Amino acid sequence: MSVNRIAVVTVLALIAMVVASCAASPTGRSQFITVSDSEVNRMGGQAYQQIKAETPMSTDRRKIDMVQCITEAIVMELDEPHAPEAWEVTLFADDSVNAFALPGGYIGIFEGLLKVAEDQHQLAAVIGHEIAHVTARHAAERVSRHQSTGFAVNVLGGASGSQQTAALLGLGAQVGLLLPFNRTQESEADVLGLDYMARAGFDPNGSVKLWRNMQEASGSGGPPEFMSTHPSGDRRIRDLTNRIPAAMELYREAQAAGRDPGCG
Numbered sequence: 001m002s003v004n005r006i007a008v009v010t011v012l013a014l015i016a017m018v019v020a021s022c023a024a025s026p027t028g029r030s031q032f033i034t035v036s037d038s039e040v041n042r043m044g045g046q047a048y049q050q051i052k053a054e055t056p057m058s059t060d061r062r063k064i065d066m067v068q069c070i071t072e073a074i075v076m077e078l079d080e081p082h083a084p085e086a087w088e089v090t091l092f093a094d095d096s097v098n099a100f101a102l103p104g105g106y107i108g109i110f111e112g113l114l115k116v117a118e119d120q121h122q123l124a125a126v127i128g129h130e131i132a133h134v135t136a137r138h139a140a141e142r143v144s145r146h147q148s149t150g151f152a153v154n155v156l157g158g159a160s161g162s163q164q165t166a167a168l169l170g171l172g173a174q175v176g177l178l179l180p181f182n183r184t185q186e187s188e189a190d191v192l193g194l195d196y197m198a199r200a201g202f203d204p205n206g207s208v209k210l211w212r213n214m215q216e217a218s219g220s221g222g223p224p225e226f227m228s229t230h231p232s233g234d235r236r237i238r239d240l241t242n243r244i245p246a247a248m249e250l251y252r253e254a255q256a257a258g259r260d261p262g263c264g
């Protein structure tokens with residue numbers, strides 16, 4: 001390689017690093033992201049199709065309507081570039097207490113969650129949290145980290161393309177098995193999710209109740225699946241409680257503007 005060529009390659013590599021390190025989440029946290037949104041969204045869509053092909057969907061019209069109503073109310077309040085019509089939610093006929101959201105705007109709720117999330121506000125807390133993982137590009141961070149450490153090549157060498165995609169996005173071989181995000185991403189999703197639900201007209205106090213219910217559900221019949229990726233420790237509940245007053249401001253503004261989703 002000529003000296004000029006090396007210089008060009010070096011400059012391009014530096015530009016790539018700067019571009020990667022310039023990404024920032026909606027809370028202003030700087031992020032290491034080396035994959036394009038279109039690439040990660042494509043992976044999200046592919047994994048979602050796979051899950052939908054393998055998992056029965058709920059036929060409970062009342063529950064489906066409730067989940068759709070809450071999702072629609074929340075995505076209406078998202079900032080650019082997240083268009084409301086880009087989001088899709090599916091209620092799966094599965095008793096797991098679990099939920100997920102994939103890049104591209106693909107949300108999955110398992111019927112079992114509705115046993116722990118007792119009303120629209122508590123369910124909005126979970127959906128807001130999951131949507132925040134997408135708007136804050138947490139899966140792109142995971143994929144970038146795995147690619148930079150050679151995880152995709154070394155660990156997933158023997159896996160098929162769709163298995164690799166699913167694993168990079170944090171989905172296990174089985175639908176119910178989701179990998180946890182890191183602690184920073186979890187608290188960021190809590191912060192953003194609380195804002196989203198309040199802006200949409202859901203009572204932010206529902207979030208604290210939801211996490212308490214999760215804790216209680218752990219006592220009876222083993223911890224819910226959601227708890228394995230979302231430990232509902234006292235710290236999580238304390239952090240959320242501290243943010244309730246600010247979220248209540250947004251909630252009151254939403255109410256004053258007539259935003260009262262009434263999703264049942």
Ligand SMILES: [Zn+2]
Nearest residue numbers: 181186189230
């Ligand atoms: Zn989470």
